[in-house]
Amino acid sequence: MIAGCPRVRGFTTPARRGQCDPPSCLLNASSLCSKQLACLQRECLVTRFQMEPAHATPDAARSRLLAKLENKRVLILGDSMARQSFNTLVNLMRRIEEASTCERIVIEPMFGDRYVQATGRDGRRIDHYGHRGVVVGMDALAPQLPGWAHEANALMGSNLTSEWTGVTRIDFDTLLCYGQSQMNRLITAISGGAYDVLVLHAPAYHPLSNSCSRFRSANSRDLLSQLERGLPNDFSRFWQKAAAAAAHAPLPPRVVVLNAPADHIREGREDAIPSTHVQMAMNAHLATSFSQPWGALRDTGWAHVDWDAYTRSTKPQNRAGGDWHYSCGFLMANDRRRWSYRLPPPHIQVGVRANGDCEEDGNTNLWRQLLLPLL
8 A cells, every 4th residue: 555645535516526436545556647646636536427517518529429329228248348348438428527537547347337328308418327226325425415416316227307318328247258147148138128239249358268167168269179170169159049039039239249359468378379369260250150151140230340450450558567458447456346435445456558548549449430330
């Protein structure tokens, strides 16, 4: 812990911002550039809900995104790459002041897995960033909340008064491997009628790192060997079942499937076949599922995004230390619980990008240039 670590103000004035969650200390603050550290000392880290006045005019890029997603129910499924794209989308959807470096830092899922925004008949916007079905510690704050914040709180259940229309909901959920339990999660998302748009980051890093045994699913090297020998395998079954679910769903969502960038994969010394080669080969098999006549996904009408090719050509800045991710991140140190108003974590760890800059571009361009035209 850093000596004399800064305390961050718990609440901003309601006239300026909404209620927010404060950390009491910061870890690894010395790795931040001075601008970011000064920001963290004076601002909220997580604004739970806020109101945007009717006279506020979104910039052109944000306006296009708001218009495209208005009244849509969106689910982003995948691993930590999906998590960072979810949080980037939240930042792109919200009104964030230019001076606020903090809220441009992508945050971890225990801070929130649902974002909801509503437009009023008078042009105002309210939003809430939190957890599906749970508003942690909200009872402790109720007497302090302005009236619009109670409406924003109701967004989590979409129980709004008639003055609020145009509700957009964006959820994040994990999908890590190609096993049956993970397949069932995808099938439910496709056939359950709860979403209009599904953005799926195809399983990559858990199979690649041999972390799928708890889901009774093979790792990437075994899957690749089975695919190349034409043997039955979890990869093919996963996509075949997903396509069948879409074909029988009464109101299937618009589905976009992304492959995984392989440009920052760290190689293990014991691996006979380099991990980068394995992941690029799995990406190629995913593309084949869309392009070839026998491909399981050819006739689904789904969209395929080659995010790997895009990142290789544009080379967005990644996290320090050879990390796969393209975003900075707040992480609760030694505490994986959801972040509560009542019991904020004592320490916050900040993961920064290699150049010390947190103005995220990898996932921002993913949404603005690759995904937006497909939604």
